[in-house]
Amino acid sequence: MSDERRHPLFRVDLAAVAANTRLLRARAARCAFMAVVKADAFGHGALPVASTVLRHGADRLGTATVAEALDLRRAGLDVPILSWLNAPHSDFTPAVANRIDLAVPGVEHLRSVAAAALAAGRPARIHLHADVGMARDGAAPDAWPELCGRAAALEAAGTVRVVGLMGHLGCADHPGDPHNVRGRAALAAATLTARRAGLRPRHRHLAATAALLNDPGSHADLVRPGAGLYGIDPTGRAGLRFAATLSAPVVSVRDVPAGTPVGYGHTFTTERATRLALLPLGYADGLPRTASARARVLIRGRRRPVAGTLSMDQLVVDVGDAPVTAGEVATVFGPGDRGEPTPADWARWAGTLPHEILTALGAARRVHRHHLPHPAPAPARATTPAETRA
Numbered sequence: 001m002s003d004e005r006r007h008p009l010f011r012v013d014l015a016a017v018a019a020n021t022r023l024l025r026a027r028a029a030r031c032a033f034m035a036v037v038k039a040d041a042f043g044h045g046a047l048p049v050a051s052t053v054l055r056h057g058a059d060r061l062g063t064a065t066v067a068e069a070l071d072l073r074r075a076g077l078d079v080p081i082l083s084w085l086n087a088p089h090s091d092f093t094p095a096v097a098n099r100i101d102l103a104v105p106g107v108e109h110l111r112s113v114a115a116a117a118l119a120a121g122r123p124a125r126i127h128l129h130a131d132v133g134m135a136r137d138g139a140a141p142d143a144w145p146e147l148c149g150r151a152a153a154l155e156a157a158g159t160v161r162v163v164g165l166m167g168h169l170g171c172a173d174h175p176g177d178p179h180n181v182r183g184r185a186a187l188a189a190a191t192l193t194a195r196r197a198g199l200r201p202r203h204r205h206l207a208a209t210a211a212l213l214n215d216p217g218s219h220a221d222l223v224r225p226g227a228g229l230y231g232i233d234p235t236g237r238a239g240l241r242f243a244a245t246l247s248a249p250v251v252s253v254r255d256v257p258a259g260t261p262v263g264y265g266h267t268f269t270t271e272r273a274t275r276l277a278l279l280p281l282g283y284a285d286g287l288p289r290t291a292s293a294r295a296r297v298l299i300r301g302r303r304r305p306v307a308g309t310l311s312m313d314q315l316v317v318d319v320g321d322a323p324v325t326a327g328e329v330a331t332v333f334g335p336g337d338r339g340e341p342t343p344a345d346w347a348r349w350a351g352t353l354p355h356e357i358l359t360a361l362g363a364a365r366r367v368h369r370h371h372l373p374h375p376a377p378a379p380a381r382a383t384t385p386a387e388t389r390a
């Protein structure tokens with residue numbers, strides 16, 4: 001009996017990750033390519049995804065936290081890895097000792113990273129992070145000159161090496177938005193200030209998936225795609241493919257007459273005699289409860305509506321007169337080839353992004369995760385360990 005008949009299954013098609021990587025790589029052929037594998041590769045498994053992307057065009061990795069970066073380094077991945085989101089008083093010593101690049105958004109971070117470099121006995125590789133218009137992470141323009149000056153002094157002392165200069169765009173999924181032009185100009189201005197301070201960062205970078213696809217002028221020296229690797233397509237026409245398929249077995253079925261209320265609050269009542277199928281998946285597994293009234297799942301080749309409000313652990317599907325039986329498998333989402341909903345459909349039904357659907361389901365502890373292998377690699381750019389199942 002295959003796994004999918006026994007429990008909810010989040011299947012990751014690494015061939016799709018590989019194809020997405022190659023497609024994105026081709027759209028930014030002259031740049032360094034940092035594959036973003038934060039949040040356990042958006043729920044897809046950081047290590048198998050990292051091993052795949054490094055064989056199909058990525059030459060480095062990006063994570064939010066140092067812990068995520070160290071997991072990859074300790075698994076044997078020997079490429080540059082950048083971590084960009086850490087508290088200023090973190091102990092960065094293990095990161096520096098393991099050659100993890102660190103984004104530095106302010107002088108407090110810089111102080112901690114310099115202390116770690118002294119403790120580790122080697123210079124820290126840093127990317128100065130400028131806020132180019134999102135008011136989120138990165139140094140504000142008025143703090144930037146001082147940050148560059150201090151970093152230059154530490155570089156002269158051999159404590160740090162400023163290898164990069166980064167920003168992030170807030171509206172790159174809207175190609176015509178004037179903030180994109182301003183963000184590019186802000187990075188150019190930040191670069192000029194850094195150069196005046198004596199810094200010569202090798203990598204300037206701004207573009208995540210949307211900017212990579214929409215705005216070649218934003219590519220600078222390095223691109224930083226995450227979402228696109230997993231098939232999330234902010235342009236809707238890039239030809240990316242979702243890598244994840246979520247399925248669940250039908251636990252039980254029941255035939256009910258017209259007028260039967262279903263689920264908590266009786267938000268749904270059957271209009272005709274019908275068959276109801278129960279799936280062991282709910283909002284504790286990351287399915288958005290707010291999608292209940294619109295959600296569909298694929299059973300026996302057709303999209304069928306969720307009946308009533310999905311609960312913490314389970315949801316009911318109205319399968320009509322289809323002779324569905326317990327033990328059959330429903331596809332909750334997938335790439336869409338067989339008519340199943342996609343993560344983008346679930347996101348629309350819930351009023352959110354496919355990112356949130358995928359990270360939630362991929363992290364769900366009760367959902368088993370399985371990786372399908374990626375195809376024969378292009379000539380390897382990096383040493384990677386054998387593919388691992390997470």
Ligand SMILES: *Cc1c(COP(=O)(O)O)cnc(C)c1O
Pocket residue numbers: 036038084168207208209210224225226227228
């Ligand atoms: C998440 C993230 C990325 C990747 O963004 P996508 O839109 O998923 O491609 C790149 N850079 C930073 C700083 C991020 O936080």
